[in-house]
Amino acid sequence: DEESDDAGMDSEDNMAHVEASDDENDDASSMGSFDAAGSDVEDGASDFDAGEAAIASDSEDDDEEDEQEFADEEDVDAEQAPLSADAHMAQLQKLAETDPEFYAFLAKNDKHLLEFQDQDDAEAEEAEEAEVLTKETVLQWRKQLEQCYRLPTLSRLVAAFQEAVKATVHKNAPNDGKPARFIIRDPKVANLTIAVARRTVSQVLSHHLKIKMPSTDSVSANKAVTLPAELPTWKRCRGVVRRYISSMTDLIRQSHSTALLTFLLRNPQDLGVYAVCFARLKQTFLEVVAQKWALGETAVRAHAFMALRRIAIMFPHHALGDVYKFMYKQFSLLTKKYDARNALDATFTMNCMVELNGLHPATTYRFGFGQIKKLAMLLRKAMHTQSGKEENKQSLAALYAWSTYQTVALWRHTLVTYIPLEDAADGLMSLLVYPLTQIALGIMKLKCSSRYLPMHANLLRELVALCQGTGVFIPLAPYAIAMINLVLARKNVTKSTLKPVPFHTTTRVANAYVGTVVYRQTVLNEASELLTDICGLQAHHIAFPEFVLPVMVQLRKMMKIDNPQAQIAVTKAVKPLLSKLRENADFINAKRKRVTFHPSDAEAVAAFELQLLEMGTPLGRHVQARQRVLERQREADEAAR
Helix, strand or coil: CHHHHHHHHHHHHHHHHHHHCHHHHHHHHHHCCCCHHHHHHHHHHHHHHHHHHHHHHHCCCCHHHHHHHHHHHHHHHHHCCCCCHHHHHHHHHHHHHHCHHHHHHHHHHCHHHHCCCHHHHHHHHHHHCCEECCHHHHHHHHHHHHHHCCHHHHHHHHHHHHHHHHHHHCCCCCCCCCCCCEECCCHHHHHHHHHHHHHHHHHHHHHHHCCCCCCCCCHHHHCCCCCHHHCCCHHHHHHHHHHHHHHHHHHHHHCCCHHHHHHHHCCCHHHHHHHCCCHHHHHHHHHHHHHHHHHCCHHHHHHHHHHHHHHHHHCCCCCHHHHHHHHHHHHHHHCCCCCCCCHHHHHHHHHHHHHHHCCCHHHHHHHHHHHHHHHHHHHHHHHHCCCCCHHHHHHHHHHCCHHHHHHHHHHHHHHHHHHHHCCCCCCCHHHHHHHHHHHHHHHHHHCCCHHHHHHHHHHHHHHHHHHHHHCCCCCCHHHHHHHHHHHHCCCCCECCCCCCCCHHHCCCCCCCCCCEHHHHHHHHHHHHHHHHHHHHCCCCCCCHHHHHHHHHHHHHHHCCCCCHHHHHHHHHHHHHHHHHHHHHHHHHHHHHCCCCCCCCCHHHHHHHHHHHHHHCCHHHHHHHHHHHHHHHHHHHHHHHC
16 A cells, blocks of 8 residues: 555656646656656556547548457457557547447446556556666666655665665565566665665655754754654655665664674664654564664674664654663573673673663663562562472572573662762652662572572672662671571582682582582682672771671681681681771771760761771772772683683
C-alpha cells in the first residue's frame, strides 16, 4: 500500500509537469533521464492520443470492415501478449458502436473493465522490465536531489538502495518473489548507491518535513525534537521513509565491515528520528544498533552508543525506555561470563550504561528499581526453596552469577556518580541505596560457604565504594571478619600446587580449592584488604577509636588461634592492619584531647573531621598509597592484555 501511495504521488507530480509543458511534448524523451516516472506518464498520454486518432479513422470505414478487424484483433489477442491501454480502450469504443447492448451490459456489471487506465499498463510494464542501474544514473539522481529535492527521484533512489542492500548483504539469498525495479551488476554501483542514499535521503526528507536536525556540537543537541509522524506532510513521505529505514536496519544488522558500519552510524539522528515513527521498526532498529554496541569493534561500538544516546535524548518519551531495555539486555548477555579477556568490554558497556542513566533521572529510577526488584525475587526464591533440591541449585546458580554482581556494580556506579549531583530534596537516586544494600547483604548471608567467598568479597568491595561515594554508613566490618572465621574453622588444611584464585574474576571456586593452604591465604589477604578499606572510610572520624575497637579485639583473638599453621597465616595477613588501626586510633585520641567543644555540637564536630580529612591520617595515607599501587598494577595488566 505504501509503494502504491508513492507511485500515485509520483504520477500526480509528473502529470502536473506535463500540463505545464504542453508545447514541449515532443521532447518528453529527454525528460526521461530526469524522472523515469514522468516519461512513463507522457508516453501514456501520447499513446492515448494515437488511440483516439485510430478510433476516429476507423469510424469512417464500413461496418463490415470494422467487424472483420475487430474479429482479427481478438484472434491476435488470444495468441500474443495482453494489449496496451490505448488499444484496449480503442476496442471498447468499437464495441460501443457495434454492439451497444453488450457494452451497456459491461458498463453495468464490469465497471473495472471500462475504467481501465493507461497508468495500470505502465505500472505492469515497469514491474516486468527492471532497469539496469549505472553509476551515471546514481550520480544524476544525487545532482537532481541536491538541486530540486523531488520526491519521485527520492523514491527511485530508495528503490535502488533496497536493491543495493540486497546485492551487498544477501548475495546468495533466494529471491523473495517481489519484482525488482533495478538490477545491480557492479558492486561499485551498489556501494555508490548506499553512499548517496545515506548522504542525501535525510536531507530531502528534512526539506519536505521541515525538520531541523540538532547539531552534535550545539546546545540543542541535548534537547528533544518534534516527532516527524506528528507533522502534516508526513503522509507524503511515510512509504519512502519506511522502506529506507527497513533496508538500512537490514544493512546494519548483516554488515561486519568496520568502515561501513562507522559510515552508517555517523550522524545517527537522521536515522533515529525516522525509525521512532514506526513501532515495530523502532524496536528492530534499536535492537540491531544495541547489538553492534555490545559486540562490534571499538570504533563501531562507540558510534553505536552515540547513536543510541542521541535517540534517547531526542525522543525521551518515545525511545528512552526501549533504549534502556535493549542496552541492558546486551549488557546482561555480555557480562554473563566475565573473565580477563572480556573485562575491558564489560567495563566499556558499564560506563556507557552509567552515562545513559544520567539522561533522565525519573526514568532511571523506575528502571533501576525494576532491576533491583528482579534481584530481590531471585533472592527470595533461593531462600524459600529447600536445600539440596534441583530447584535450589538452579536458584543459587542464578543468584551467584556474574550477571547478578554486574547488576549490583552497575547501579552502585550509577548511584556514586549521580547522587552527589542531585538535589537533596528532590533526589530519586538516593532512594535506591537502601534496597541495593539489602540485596547485596542478603546474598552474602544466604550462602555462608567457602566456595562462595569470592562473590562475598566482590559484593563487599562494591558496598565499600558505595559508602565512599555517597557518604552513607553501612556496617561492613562484620562481613569481612566472617570471611576470616570461615576459613579458620576448617581444621584439616592440605597443601596444594594450585594457583591463587583471582577474586576479581571469580564468583565461586571449585571444590578442589576448598581446604587448601593457597585458598586460605588468598581469603585472608582479601579480607585484610577489605577491612583496611572499610576502616579507612572512618579514618578521619572523631569516633574512630570506638569504631575500630571491636575489630581490633576480633583480630587479636584470631592471632591467638590454637592451630600453629593457621596462627602464622593469620598473623601474616592481619598484623600490619592491626598496627595501622592502633596508630590511627592514637592519632585521633591525641587530636580529641585538644578540642574544647561538646560532642553534641554537630557543626564543630563536622569542622573537626573536615580538618582531619584535609590534614590526612596515618590510616588514610596508607589506604591511598595502597590504592595507587593497585591502580598501577591494574593498568599494567590491561596493557599486557
